[in-house]
Amino acid sequence: MNAPAAAIPYFADAVERALAATGGVELTAPAQVSGIDGRRVGRRTGNALEFSEYREYRPGDDLRRIDWRVYARSEQLMIKLFSEEIDPRCDVILDHSASMASTERKASAAISLAAIFTTAAANSGFSLNLWHAADTFRKDPAPASPLLWDFPPFETPFSPSANPASFSGQFFRRGIRILVTDLMGPDDPAPVLSRLADGAKRAVVVMVLDPFELEPEPDANVLLVDAETGEERELVLDEGALARYHERLENHRAMWAAAAMSRGVLLLPLSAADFCPEIRPDELFHAGLLK
């Protein structure tokens, strides 16, 4: 296997900036309860062997879980809870469509984000997979070592949402799945979000956009070229054109947000300016992804 990452001149810089900014950062699990051996367990109770705690009986609870001995002592109906053990696993999926490199800043930010998530997961002792969503969906052999990634360039002519079938079902079961993408495809978000959320303990879509895509400025003649399809449109970017762009962008984001919410997927929009040239991961902490 060759080393496509070498063909991306800013790759090493982006990775090094991410590693320098996220030393000691850990990935947050959906719930943190100290176990007997320090491994993460889930908040949802289940059939695992680990006793977690008592709580008062609420109508609908399984009568078999009432601890009658406690009732005998205190005449209170208490339910015995057991912690459901989850695997500390993480899948990071990086969108390699050409739109991710519409600007160098955006591509650098995407690389930095992937490096941050994988590093944080490794720091937390997660089992880790890094998936490159390129022409084929493939797993990186060294996910915890970003500088050694077998990194294909951002040249895939379609986004993951355009080809949900290729979105692999080989993710860790009951793990955390993080998709780094720009969501800039005209396709239905439901299939890809369903596949991402299916069997996951937590699914996150990190939507990274360039400032030009978020807030384009008025300009004279501009030839807009679609990064993936190559379609061209020659426009004068006056206030009217920009207003209509903003309206469509908001509708597009709202569609994805609604689809994500219905599937329990966290949609986190980010600006590439926060990750290139300087790393400012505050949004990731606020969203509870990192700690």
Add this chain to the structure above:
Amino acid sequence: MNDFFFGFEHNLLLWCAVPVALVLLLLYLLHRRSKVRIVPAIFLWDRPQASPHSGTRINFRFPPAIFYLELAALLLLTAALAAPFVSTPETFPPLAVILDDSISMQAKVPGGRSPLESGAEFVKSEIRALPDRRVLWIVAAESPVLASDSNGRTDFGSFWTGQAASSELAAAAALARRMARGCQLLIVTDRKPAIELAPDTTCYSAGAPLGNSAIVNARRTAGRILIEAANFSALPLDAVLVLEPGALKTQVRLAPKETRRIVLAVPEAAAHEAVTVRLENADASANALLCDDEVVLEAEDDSPVSYRVATGLPAAARSALERVLNGNPAFRPVLTGETPDLDILPAEAESPSPVHLFWLASPKKKTTPANQSETAANQPQDNQPEDSAPSASGPLSPENSAVLSRGLPLDSLQWAVSADDLPGQTLLRSGDVPVLSTRQNLNRDREIFLNLDPARSNITHHPFWPVFFQNLAQTVRTERFGPARTNLRSGELLQVRLPRGAQSLTTVRPDGKSAEIRAMRGQADFRPMLHGVWKLESGADKWSASVMGLSAEESDLSGAGPFRRDADKLAVMPFWMLRPMAWAFLLLAALLLAAHHLVLTRKGGGPC
């Protein structure tokens, strides 16, 4: 004849300008090319067809109207540069009126009309007959002048005054043919022209062979005035020459057709002033011209030359200078604070004076042997004439065309040179060695180089020495600031040398009109035409020069006479008149640019 044709005067320029226009167009297109932006989702942007109010689509395969407006304006400006013209047919060719401007046009008997007055009336009637015709007015004086090129103008009195000392009709006709090809000529004069008249030439003369007495030549020099008086009538003339100031009268009797030279002495009191000489003829009927009876003569500048001798000159040279300059009325020492006319210097150096005499008076150094002490070699050379080079290297040969070397006595003159060569034009040479030379430096200062060791020459006891300084005084006077000549004929070149730093010369004509003449390398040259005293000013310096319109040929009216010749046939033939059209192209380009601006304004935004 309703046809016309269109063309360009500078076709070559047009072809040269087209590539320039193409380059500009290319730059225009490059400048207006769209910036390319890669976007991740083009579906979020307007489709060109779906932008009713803004976000206009620009397709360069079909440029907008603005593009065509700018392109047309650019092409029009390019075409305007090439001087477009329209050639339209005229019924009549242009008329070139040649006006004899010589003084004989003023001749008339008391109560009569001069040829100028009669000619003016004839010309006006001719112009009125064809009022829309193009007319070129050419004044035939000492040299022809195109005074006006217009349609129907008749106020030619401002430039036709009859003041010239001669009229060059042939040159005026040539000028007319050159200025308007195919034009007809109308010559107004006072006698039958000596030139051959073309078939399309009309000639009108209302002159008459009248008697006249005149001063036909005058010159002032060294306190004397030479007057040539002439009697051009058929009867003997008893006249009086009156010299002002002083009203000194000299009786003159001239036979018919006689011209006589008369010498008048300038009174001592008027030695440095202008004098007027007037020929008074009691018989007015025998004196048809009054303007040639009087002449003003300015004083020639013969004041002593102020000089300054530099202290660096050797003692022998200073002694030789004292011997020749002391008591010489042509020279005087410079006064304190005064700029000298002549600076005598030992070597080339800066000097404010107009003439510098660089006297290389130190004897040539002998080649110093290696064993000779340097101290001995540097001894003052004034005291070592016996160690110097030979006194002369060959026979002396002068360049007699120069004032400075004219008439120099050279017999038995012993010359000792101090240098092997001199810069500038050699005026005197001893064998192969230049001993006297001259040149003008960049400031127009006259530099004279004298290669002479006086200690080993007999020059101070030789007639050469005073004669040379007399020539030098004459040379310095001609190099002084001011006019080179104070008395000249109309039409002659007057050269005025201006003081250091002066940029222009102000001239005031005898009729009071003034003009500014820009100086070139400290000198202003012009040709005064109007008779009388011209005032010349440059800064604080003021001079005057007398311009005389004397001419024996013009004062002799015996050849004058009526003459009338009409053109064989007034040419009713196709004549193509070229009318420049650059203004129309420029106007159209301006309109297009204005429309371009309006289009942009309607767009409601900047250039798109």
